Amino acid sequence: MSTTTHETHGDIPAQRDAVPQAAVLPELRPMWWEQGMRARADAGLLGVFAEMPRLVVEALRMSWRADRLRTAIVAVATLASGAMATFGLLATQRVLVELFAAGPTPDRVAAAVPALAWLAASIAVRGALGITTGYAMNGLTPRVNQQAERRLFEVTTAVRLDSFDQDDFADSMERASRGTDAVIDLIKGVMNLLAGVVSLLAVTVAVVVIHPLLLVALLLATTPNAYAALRAGHERFQTYLQGSARRRRLWVLHRLMAERVSASELRSYGLRDFLLGQYDRVMGAQTDIDLALARRVTTTTSIGAIVSGLASAGVYVLLGLLLLDGRIPLAAAATCVVAVQAAQRALTQVTFQVDHVFAEGQHFNEYVMFLERAAEHLPTRRVTPAPRPESLRELAVHAAVHRYPDREAPAVDDVTLTIQAGETIALVGENGSGKSTLAAMIAGLREPASGRILWNGRPLAEWDRAALGDRICVVLQEHHRWPFTATTNIAMGDIGAAPDRARIEAAAAMAAAHGMILELPHGYETLLDRTFKDGQDLSGGQWQRITAARGFLRDADLLIMDEPSSALDPRAEDTLFQAIRGRQGRRTTILITHRLANVVHADRIFVMHDGRLVEQGTHDDLIAAEGRYAELFSLQAAGYTGSAGVAP
Numbered sequence: 001m002s003t004t005t006h007e008t009h010g011d012i013p014a015q016r017d018a019v020p021q022a023a024v025l026p027e028l029r030p031m032w033w034e035q036g037m038r039a040r041a042d043a044g045l046l047g048v049f050a051e052m053p054r055l056v057v058e059a060l061r062m063s064w065r066a067d068r069l070r071t072a073i074v075a076v077a078t079l080a081s082g083a084m085a086t087f088g089l090l091a092t093q094r095v096l097v098e099l100f101a102a103g104p105t106p107d108r109v110a111a112a113v114p115a116l117a118w119l120a121a122s123i124a125v126r127g128a129l130g131i132t133t134g135y136a137m138n139g140l141t142p143r144v145n146q147q148a149e150r151r152l153f154e155v156t157t158a159v160r161l162d163s164f165d166q167d168d169f170a171d172s173m174e175r176a177s178r179g180t181d182a183v184i185d186l187i188k189g190v191m192n193l194l195a196g197v198v199s200l201l202a203v204t205v206a207v208v209v210i211h212p213l214l215l216v217a218l219l220l221a222t223t224p225n226a227y228a229a230l231r232a233g234h235e236r237f238q239t240y241l242q243g244s245a246r247r248r249r250l251w252v253l254h255r256l257m258a259e260r261v262s263a264s265e266l267r268s269y270g271l272r273d274f275l276l277g278q279y280d281r282v283m284g285a286q287t288d289i290d291l292a293l294a295r296r297v298t299t300t301t302s303i304g305a306i307v308s309g310l311a312s313a314g315v316y317v318l319l320g321l322l323l324l325d326g327r328i329p330l331a332a333a334a335t336c337v338v339a340v341q342a343a344q345r346a347l348t349q350v351t352f353q354v355d356h357v358f359a360e361g362q363h364f365n366e367y368v369m370f371l372e373r374a375a376e377h378l379p380t381r382r383v384t385p386a387p388r389p390e391s392l393r394e395l396a397v398h399a400a401v402h403r404y405p406d407r408e409a410p411a412v413d414d415v416t417l418t419i420q421a422g423e424t425i426a427l428v429g430e431n432g433s434g435k436s437t438l439a440a441m442i443a444g445l446r447e448p449a450s451g452r453i454l455w456n457g458r459p460l461a462e463w464d465r466a467a468l469g470d471r472i473c474v475v476l477q478e479h480h481r482w483p484f485t486a487t488t489n490i491a492m493g494d495i496g497a498a499p500d501r502a503r504i505e506a507a508a509a510m511a512a513a514h515g516m517i518l519e520l521p522h523g524y525e526t527l528l529d530r531t532f533k534d535g536q537d538l539s540g541g542q543w544q545r546i547t548a549a550r551g552f553l554r555d556a557d558l559l560i561m562d563e564p565s566s567a568l569d570p571r572a573e574d575t576l577f578q579a580i581r582g583r584q585g586r587r588t589t590i591l592i593t594h595r596l597a598n599v600v601h602a603d604r605i606f607v608m609h610d611g612r613l614v615e616q617g618t619h620d621d622l623i624a625a626e627g628r629y630a631e632l633f634s635l636q637a638a639g640y641t642g643s644a645g646v647a648p
């Protein structure tokens with residue numbers, strides 16, 4: 001493990017894109033799909049600015065949908081607060097005029113009192129409006145966040161399964177998750193920007209009234225700072241855009257080092273130093289990039305601040321000259337100092353908010369673009385309502401091909417087979433021969449690249465998707481350990497139905513799970529997540545029983561069981577296969593297993609090899625044919641009997 005991060009990445013700070021290819025983990029190299037993003041990031045400030053109005057409207061629309069009343073309160077209070085700033089400035093001017101007027105001091109102070117009262121009132125109203133905005137914003141924030149996140153999850157739970165095989169999808173999802181937080185920040189930024197712009201307009205008017213030349217000076221004093229802030233924001237976002245893979249990698253490493261699932265293997269294999277080394281390497285690259293960014297940002301903002309500072313000094317010199325020249329009276333000059341300071345504050349606020357809106361707008365844009373692009377990942381929608389499938393009579397696979405992204409050889413290659421209702425068929429073959437992929441296509445989880453899967457003669461995609469899903473149940477090889485109670489874990493097999501304890505227990509019994517669940521500290525109500533109070537974990541075989549029970553809960557027309565018994569003890573395995581045999585002639589079952597003794601009773605066995613269907617028939621047919629199946633069967637049987645080639 002390399003610990004020479006700073007040597008290998010020594011030249012990163014010099015240039016953002018100069019990460020030496022050979023020294024970087026493959027997953028951290030710039031990918032071809034990043035080119036589009038980089039083009040967008042390099043589009044320049046103006047290009048990105050052009051997108052802002054659309055994004056702001058979209059964010060406000062989301063806020064409006066989430067909570068109309070609070071959105072309206074925030075908008076009105078913000079604008080009113082800006083208007084109050086104008087009012088306050090006018091009152092200040094009035095106070096100064098009265099104080100600088102000729103006459104005895106008590107009279108001048110007395111004359112200034114009404115204006116002072118107005119000034120105090122405007123400050124009080126502004127304060128009240130600020131509290132109102134804060135109060136409304138506090139209520140708005142969780143509602144908007146919830147809506148933004150929900151929309152994201154609505155999409156991530158609906159996209160096709162193959163989307164998760166694409167790294168660009170995962171990266172854009174990572175940025176979209178960050179973008180959910182950006183909605184409310186964008187709205188806050190826009191509101192603050194509005195307030196800033198209103199007060200800026202107010203002081204601009206005041207300054208122009210005093211002397212138009214001051215406006216030019218004021219602009220000169222603030223524009224360099226504003227531009228520098230925006231430039232820096234743009235730089236930050238460019239770097240952010242290119243770091244998706246790196247951030248995801250870090251997140252993976254965080255989880256590997258801090259989560260329960262990997263804790264045992266980490267210790268048993270002594271992976272601590274290895275993982276810490278990986279972390280140092282990725283984090284080292286990230287730190288170098290961050291430092292380079294910090295240097296660029298600091299240079300940009302420093303130059304902006306210096307130029308702005310010099311120009312500010314110029315404004316005061318100009319004011320002094322105008323005063324000395326007698327072109328403006330003393331009261332006006334004093335107001336002007338107040339106005340210039342107010343203008344600078346307002347401009348600083350506006351600049352800061354523009355930068356903020358700009359940065360959050362770009363994050364929000366990632367969210368919006370992800371939602372838009374995700375439409376391409378959704379299953380094709382039918383315009384006309386699709387018919388609901390009747391009970392399965394025949395399931396046919398015609399010349400089906402499936403190819404995973406970036407894999408040249410098809411995982412399933414030109415497979416044709418027909419299954420009649422009530423049959424129990426077995427898919428067997430060596431690891432990687434395509435069994436699970438074929439099963440996933442039959443279940444409608446993956447679409448064939450070419451060829452067709454027909455349910456009662458009609459392609460799967462032409463049936464009502466939800467109704468078809470109700471007729472198919474899949475027990476996956478890589479089942480998920482859902483962190484819910486045992487009851488819920490099984491009830492999830494028929495999530496649309498009201499939970500029925502008797503049904504759940506019957507399904508558990510079919511999978512040899514009933515007794516085992518009763519022995520848990522809280523029986524069926526035991527939470528199967530050790531990371532919560534009173535939560536429990538199960539052994540691998542116990543989890544597999546729960547998973548199989550979930551498959552049995554709904555007496556589905558078609559049950560696909562992918563390696564349902566790999567972790568089961570012989571007794572549990574026997575119970576499970578008896579349950580599967582109980583479906584024979586009544587319901588259709590597709591069984592994938594390497595334990596060939598369990599497929600002897602199947603109506604037909606399909607043998608796959610390198611994605612192709614190479615043999616089919618009953619156990620006896622295939623043994624007699626002395627082909628691949630007979631060879632695999634003999635090898636396994638020899639393990640039990642100590643001799644080769646023994647059929648039961």
Ligand SMILES: Nc1ncnc2c1ncn2[C@@H]1O[C@H](COP(=O)(O)OP(=O)(O)OP(=O)(O)O)[C@@H](O)[C@H]1O
Nearest residue numbers: 165404405407411430431432433434435436437438
């Ligand atoms: N998500 C994926 N992305 C890329 N390739 C995949 C993916 N899933 C499977 N493959 C590849 O597709 C081929 C078929 O895999 P599949 O899981 O269908 O085989 P299998 O016969 O079920 O194997 P096993 O007996 O090990 O479960 C293999 O070469 C595998 O490496």
